[in-house]
Amino acid sequence: MENMKPLIVEFMIGIILLGISFFVKNDYYSTMIFSMGIGLTAGAAAQIIRIIYWKNPKRQDAYEAKKQETHINRIDERKQYLRMKAGHITYQIMTFLLLLLAFMLSLFRAEAWIIVMIFLLFVFQWLVGFIAYRILEKKM
Structure with missing residues (x-):
């Protein structure tokens, strides 16, 4: 339950934003606040459901295996190198695309x-x- 407190707060902030959006008169800002509320509410609800799903005692063995695999993947040097290389390639591609976009705009x-x-x-x-x-x- 302790790890769900921030998610519950996020869910409540999303609900508050949804409520506020109905009182804002400007359509642009109303839509923006409504969208942020939907995003926060849906994201937090999805995470809460995921936590509840995996905390079920029937899934405890599968959850522990998944946590162990995640831990191994995080400390594996090959995986770290692959993440770094993927980030570098992505950066190069996005730099080119952002320059092209700036020109087109x-x-x-x-x-x-x-x-x-x-x-x-x-x-x-x-x-x-x-x-x-x-x-x-x-490839590796």
């Missing part, structure tokens, strides 16, 4: 959709890192 005089584009770049950066890690893991 200056040509098109972009407005509100910049936010969506930056978010998609964040998702793309994570995905490239994940794929690079998996490819490097198979």
Whole structure:
């Protein structure tokens, strides 16, 4: 229960933000606050459900095996090198893409959709890192 306290606080903050969003008159800020509330609430709820699922006594052996495997993967030098290499490759790719994006946005005089584009770049950066890690893991 002790490890769920921050998640419960996060869940409650999300609920509060959802409530506040209904009282904000400006549509832009109302939508932003509502989205943050949904994100916090859903993320915290998913983590709470995950903790409850794995703390079930029926799954204790599988949970302990999963924790042991995670610990081994964290201290394994090969895995550390692969994570570092994947991060380096991702950084190089994202640097090039951000420069290209800055040039394109200056040509098109972009407005509100910049936010969506930056978010998609964040998702793309994570995905490239994940794929690079998996490819490097198979090669080594």
